[in-house]
Amino acid sequence: MYWEDRTVRLQLWDTAGQERFRSLIPSYTHDSTAAVVYDITNVNSFQQTTKWIDDVRTERGSDVIIMLVGNKTDLADKRQVSIEEGERKAKEMNVMFFETNAKAGYHVKQLFQCVAAALPGMESTQDRIREDMIDIKLENPQEQPVNEGGCYS
Template identity: 45%
Template sequence: MAKTYDYLFKLLLIGDSGVGKTCLLFRFSEDAFNTTFISTIGIDFKIRTVDLDGKRIKLQIWDTAGQERFRTITTAYYRGAMGIMLVYDITNEKSFDNIRNWIRNIEENASADVERMVLGNKCDMNDQRQVSKERGEKVGGAC
């Protein structure tokens, strides 16, 4: 069977439980939004193929569980990742503070050249914002 893409990228979504990693993934892969919260058990993934500059790029996006009890399972998936998206909830200060711990996990378990991106999620709830845009950008620049 011939492959139907030019490039394959493995990407991870990491962050505390409840920050919206699964919703981000579902919106990107299915263009839908699910209002029901169901905590990810272990790890899940979706695939989406996009066209960019005349190339077909297959994105394999892994959604990791945020709970501590799944940490040893999910860190095994850091290996081979080309990009890691660290997600925090702008309405939850603790999820933002924990970004430092997630960065440490990346440094311990991922390749040194992995691309990183910090995503402040739940921006539609700006009236409940606890983390300023400036603070988020500062952490993103240091990541």
């Protein structure tokens, strides 16, 4: 992707949380940023994120950039994991938090921009993004098209 004055190469690996891929974590996480994704309609997938984050940190150490990402926000009526639960876990585990809807592309571009901004050498960009962030709390969150997004840490 093009980010400001740079081209950033992002390589994506999707294990779908399957245990059979757990042994491949060392190969996938070498010199990488990790996004641990869970399904907001499946509390078990959310609970499993702790183990995945611990595995990444065991392999990479505590300085690795990790994002906890709740997906399938289009299924709000089937939600089993609240935004607040995701934010709380992210804060406890000292990782960044994001919610997306990959099917519709909601917040996906912003997620990748946050990944790019968090990479080594992009510190000034990350500081500028934080300065531009606006915190919005909705009583009844509705899926809204978003032009700009912020990184949550």
